[in-house]
Amino acid sequence: MNKRQVDLFNYLCGGKDYAPAKVLAQQYNVSSKTIYKDIAVLTDAITGFNVQIKKRPRVGIKVNGHDQAKVKAMATLKDMQQEQPGVIGISPTQRRAAMVKAIILQNKQQTLKELSDHWLVSKASILNDIASINDTIAIDNSGIESNGYELQFNGNEEQRQTAVTTFVVTGADEKRLSSSQYLERFFEPNVVKVLRNYFVENQIEWFENVPAYYRFALQIITLVQTTRAALGYHVQIRTLQDPDDDYLSGDSTSVAAHLLKTLSQLLNITFTKWDLDWLARNLSAYRIGPISNGIIPEWWATVKELIARMESLQEIKLPGRKLLQQQLMFHLPAMVLRLQKGLIVRNPLLGDIKAQYPELFGMTWYTGSGANFPR
Known part of the structure; x- marks a missing residue:
């Protein structure tokens, strides 16, 4: 007899109506199948107490009996409760x-x-x-x-690191972007502290204009890579289409080298050439580099043109124009750079976006078509 089963019986004894198994399952964070297993254990345990557990299909579960009999059964079950090694x-x-x-x-x-x-x-x-x-x-x-x-x-290792990064980033909300407690569910506290200091607390010029969500994503990518490297696992980068171009951006290689050197010194972890390649590519995807975050000045004109087209189509002035410009300066150059290198990143939500927001998608598609992207 475990604590959840005792609590479940007490809860049912206090109710007058049938409680659906699905509701009970949600309340105790288990499946309906687990609830029915608990009921089977309780049914055997209360034999002889003039108390019955009734189950009605598609209705729920209820405990029948006089109050005195219920109280006696609850006290007995409490005495039967054993300390469990589980959680x-x-x-x-x-x-x-x-x-x-x-x-x-x-x-x-x-x-x-x-x-x-x-x-x-x-x-x-x-x-x-x-x-x-x-x-x-x-x-x-x-x-x-x-x-x-x-x-x-x-x-493979690349898929493994991507899987962890995706799971951690997806589970984060705005509040968790600055929460070490959330990150420590997955990573060692000392590693979280070092990476948080690097990406969040230090005012490093490479990340000055990077949106908070991007910093968080890069922090997770590096936390995963650092944890795996400490265990002796490293991503081996596939050969790129251009054998003379090892990275998407040379600038990001310098940032990656500085970051891994810092981590190696502070955490006593050995990183390999593969680690440098992997981190450089991830940083490059966010246009992170030593000078102006690797942004090409010519992109400003393109971004402004795109925003102007959208405003013209909708016949409005978009609020937060400056912030929108900054966001697009990170999205668009990285997108075009990935396309130029043959690294196609498909958005799994694209179908839903098309279906649920057809007008907005159509306007965005039209706005971007024919744009004079810098080369």
């Missing part, structure tokens, strides 16, 4: 974060049974967690898989 009451969000950290980030071997016993939930709940994680990371032919016994990540 009760942890939310699905916390379980999934722990699974991503252990299975994908740290390469730990775990089984369905181990996780089920640890969190005192059904294996079905764990499988639901896995499905949710895989939906979030959305990497083709990669994700956490179960062979019915062990759980493991199916994918």
